[in-house]
Amino acid sequence: MSPIISVANLSKTYGSGFKALKNVNLDIKRGEIFALLGPNGAGKTTLISIICGIANPSEGRVLVGGEDIQTSYRKARSLIGLVPQELHTDAFESVWATVSFSRGLFGKPKNPDHIEKVLKDLSLWDKKDNKIITLSGGMKRRVMIAKALSHEPQILFLDEPTAGVDVELRKGMWEVVRTLQQSGVTIILTTHYIEEAEEMADRIGVINKGEIVLVEDKATLMQKLGKKRLTLHLQGKIAALPESLHHYELELCDGGATLVYDYDTKGERTGITSLLGDLRTAGIRFNDLDTTQSSLEDIFVDLVRTS
DSSP states (O other): OOOSEEEEEEEEEOTTSOEEEEEEEEEEOTTOEEEEEOOTTSSHHHHHHHHTTSSOOSEEEEEETTEETTTTHHHHHHTEEEEOSSOOSOTTSBHHHHHHHHHHHTTOOOOHHHHHHHHHHTTOGGGTTSBGGGSOHHHHHHHHHHHHHTTOOSEEEEESTTTTOOHHHHHHHHHHHHHHHHTTOEEEEEOSOHHHHHHHOSEEEEEETTEEEEEEEHHHHHHHHOOEEEEEEESSOOSSOOGGGGGGOOEEEGGGTEEEEEEOTTSSOOSHHHHHHHHHHTTOOEEEEEEEEOOHHHHHHHHHHHO
16 A cells, blocks of 8 residues: 655755755555654654645655645645644634634535534534633644544644643543544654653654654564663662673662663573672672563653664
């Protein structure tokens, strides 16, 4: 199956000479939830802006549903719904009016049944006659999603969709996103909440300094790059590690009461058996131990640090 979005050799250089994107290549699969992660200034918003036809590339090509975003702008753009970071909408319009107006901007005929379905799916139906100014931040964010879905797009871009939204509403937004995916919408998500990507995404892309560092299935990424951590709770505190243990690269924590050892589960040897033997030889005893798997956040931080 051909990708619903194909980005080839895309670069963006501003008049100042700053290179926001450098030879980006990226394919988005139809029907997936794709999370694009990166630190501030990495190029996430620039990339989304070019794919959505808001900004022009310096080099390269973007196809949306097989349509070139530059030469077939209207066709390509009609396939996309964009929910930007900022909440831009007429504060004194009703929810129904502002969502209906957005549909008209794409030249679509009136379809009250579709607008009703979108508002109900987003739990906005009982707010349809309310002015935007009277809504909470979370509800305003849902209105932005409704506006983006008003013209029945195949692709939805969510740029920091839960920024400033409390934990309960954030979980509600996740349910909305899953429902949209089940209806066939392809979703591209940027977020600063790493746990959001870990919870939601089928695939993860990491961008840093204008370059795509990695694109991988979430499960494969966690398996490939995830490490396990062994924590040893010592019987007594130690001031420093003996030289015989330095090659394990242990971390002494909690004022000398805890030892932490990171190891690769995919390696031929974890080193745990030899570590425990060397600890015994060094006269270091422990009361308890536990292991934890590294999170997507740990992997992301490592990738950005080394890229």
